[in-house]
Amino acid sequence: MSVGDVVKRFGEVTALDHVSLGIGAGESVGVLGPNGAGKSTLLGLALGLRAPTSGRVRLLGGDPRDPERRQQVGSTPQRSSLPEPLRVGEVLHYVAAHYRNPVPAAQLAEEFGLGDLLRRQCGSLSGGQQRRVGIALAFIGAPRIVVLDEPTVGLDLEGRAALWEVLRRKHREGCTIIVTSHHLDEIEALAKRVVVIDRGRVLADDPLADVLRRVDVQHVSVRDADPAALRAIDPSADVAVDPETRTVNVVTRDADRFVRGLVGTGTPFRDLTVRGATLEEAFVAITRGP
Numbered sequence: 001m002s003v004g005d006v007v008k009r010f011g012e013v014t015a016l017d018h019v020s021l022g023i024g025a026g027e028s029v030g031v032l033g034p035n036g037a038g039k040s041t042l043l044g045l046a047l048g049l050r051a052p053t054s055g056r057v058r059l060l061g062g063d064p065r066d067p068e069r070r071q072q073v074g075s076t077p078q079r080s081s082l083p084e085p086l087r088v089g090e091v092l093h094y095v096a097a098h099y100r101n102p103v104p105a106a107q108l109a110e111e112f113g114l115g116d117l118l119r120r121q122c123g124s125l126s127g128g129q130q131r132r133v134g135i136a137l138a139f140i141g142a143p144r145i146v147v148l149d150e151p152t153v154g155l156d157l158e159g160r161a162a163l164w165e166v167l168r169r170k171h172r173e174g175c176t177i178i179v180t181s182h183h184l185d186e187i188e189a190l191a192k193r194v195v196v197i198d199r200g201r202v203l204a205d206d207p208l209a210d211v212l213r214r215v216d217v218q219h220v221s222v223r224d225a226d227p228a229a230l231r232a233i234d235p236s237a238d239v240a241v242d243p244e245t246r247t248v249n250v251v252t253r254d255a256d257r258f259v260r261g262l263v264g265t266g267t268p269f270r271d272l273t274v275r276g277a278t279l280e281e282a283f284v285a286i287t288r289g290p
């Protein structure tokens with residue numbers, strides 16, 4: 001999928017402002033951005049659901065509106081509705097009939113944990129169950145590319161974890177996955193590459209590890225240590241104590257230097273852990289600007 005110098009305007013609103021981006025086969029890409037950033041507009045263009053005001057959009061080497069390309073793409077929009085009177089199994093068969101090589105309904109039901117729902121009418125499903133069916137439908141045509149716009153909205157914790165497991169497997173099997181989510185921990189757990197959009201512009205487009213390195217924040221935590229002694233090691237660090245677990249959490253710009261200082265002071269501590277910035281911290285830093 002690629003977009004070249006794409007502008008998309010809705011009247012006065014410029015939803016995408018000269019965006020260029022290419023996503024190759026087999027990538028897993030998280031598209032992040034605040035509300036109204038232009039994420040859904042970008043995905044809609046890539047899927048051929050709308051045309052750009054100017055610029056070029058290609059999907060699998062051709063026009064995204066070409067039926068041949070659409071056969072090879074699966075998607076779940078942010079909001080979707082299923083025909084209420086139809087049973088889930090009937091919907092799967094109905095949608096499968098539109099594809100040349102659909103995944104058998106039984107296999108899809110097994111993969112997405114829909115076995116118990118096949119005989120249920122769609123109108124009787126909970127919001128989360130409907131969402132699971134909607135996501136499964138994105139995969140029914142055995143797509144080469146799947147575009148998922150906030151797929152975990154409405155899913156409980158177990159449903160989210162199960163979905164992410166399926167997505168990771170599909171990615172391992174070679175499917176290109178493009179996903180948006182406001183749960184950055186989910187993007188961190190799935191995507192190898194992160195695109196950050198704000199006000200219609202691409203602010204970052206890098207491998208996940210590089211995006212995380214863009215923020216000079218690291219976390220050091222120890223238990224049963226004297227917070228005052230830790231503050232003295234790096235006065236610019238942010239030191240917070242969790243009395244329940246007797247953990248002192250330190251946010252520092254240089255964890256290596258902090259740990260050397262900690263050992264050097266001889267102050268007692270145990271259970272040392274060090275970790276880098278979270279994607280959420282990187283996202284806040286990137287969208288906040290210089």
Ligand SMILES: Nc1ncnc2c1ncn2[C@@H]1O[C@H](COP(=O)(O)OP(=O)(O)OP(=O)(O)O)[C@@H](O)[C@H]1O
Pocket residue numbers: 010013014015033034035036037038039040041042
């Ligand atoms: N059909 C439309 N008509 C008018 N304005 C639109 C339309 N679709 C999107 N917009 C506007 O374009 C901008 C980008 O919207 P878009 O839905 O792409 O954002 P988003 O990043 O997906 O946001 P969210 O995280 O809230 O879903 C917003 O200002 C939105 O109001």
